[in-house]
Each structure stands twice: as structure tokens, then as C-alpha cells.
Amino acid sequence: MKKCYFGLLLLFALSSYAQEASNTNDPFTVKKSTFQLYPNPAVNDMVYITTATNGKKEIAVYDVFGEVVLTDRIASKTLNISRLVAGVYVLQVTENGDTMTRKLVVK
Numbered sequence: 001m002k003k004c005y006f007g008l009l010l011l012f013a014l015s016s017y018a019q020e021a022s023n024t025n026d027p028f029t030v031k032k033s034t035f036q037l038y039p040n041p042a043v044n045d046m047v048y049i050t051t052a053t054n055g056k057k058e059i060a061v062y063d064v065f066g067e068v069v070l071t072d073r074i075a076s077k078t079l080n081i082s083r084l085v086a087g088v089y090v091l092q093v094t095e096n097g098d099t100m101t102r103k104l105v106v107k
Contacts, residue, residue, distance in 0.1 A: 037091060041105035045082035049074070051095055058094040061104065063087065081106060 034052035049057065059079055061070035070083060084106050091104045 035093065035100045035102070037102045037104065040102070041107050042081060043107050045080060047079050047081055047104065048077045049079055049091075049093060050077055051093070051100075053096065055095055060092045060094075062090040062092065064089075 034050075036048075036050045038048055040047070049059070051057070054077060056073065056075045059070070059072045059074060060068055061081075061084065063069050064087070069089070070081070072079060081104075086106050089104045089106065090101055092099060092101045094100075
């Protein structure tokens with residue numbers, strides 16, 4: 001009997017699940033689409049970060065354990081990653097109060 005109730009509850013939960021329609025006029029979506037990180041995967045000591053305004057950026061790079069391995073403030077588009085060893089990282093960019101994140105692969 002418990003399995004039957006569990007199955008009904010699971011079926012109800014899955015059938016009532018829905019997503020919101022994406023709004024292309026949403027300012028968050030526009031800012032997110034103008035944020036670029038390249039080359040990715042990175043093979044040299046530099047990556048380029050471009051945003052809509054290309055202003056001063058605060059950069060934090062996290063390893064897979066969630067520890068900060070690199071922080072920097074840049075006014076240009078170039079970030080020096082020569083101190084990073086090969087691996088997968090999460091790059092967090094804060095510009096004008098907006099925070100954007102991307103996965104960064106270093107080879």
C-alpha cells in the first residue's frame with residue numbers, strides 16, 4: 001500500500017512540474033548572453049573575458065573543491081591564468097554589481 005501511495009505522489013509531482021517560458025527581453029538574459037570567455041579550453045597563459053560594457057571586473061577562480069585559487073581585478077579583457085594547473089575551474093566575474101559564472105577548462 002505504501003508503494004502505491006508513493007507511486008501516486010511521484011506521478012502527481014512529475015505531472016505538475018513545468019518551466020517558465022523564457023523571456024528574451026529580460027535584462028538578465030541579455031547580460032548573460034553578452035558575457036564571453038575564450039579560448040575555452042585554455043591552452044596558453046591568457047584567457048579573454050568580454051562583457052557588454054567591458055568595464056573593471058573582479059575575477060575569482062574556484063577549483064572543483066570550491067576553494068579560491070585565483071583572484072584578480074582587471075580593467076582590460078585579458079586574464080593571466082599562468083598560475084593555474086591543468087584542470088576544471090569555475091570562473092566568477094563581477095562587473096557593476098552583476099555576477100556571471102562560467103566553467104573554465106585549462107589544458
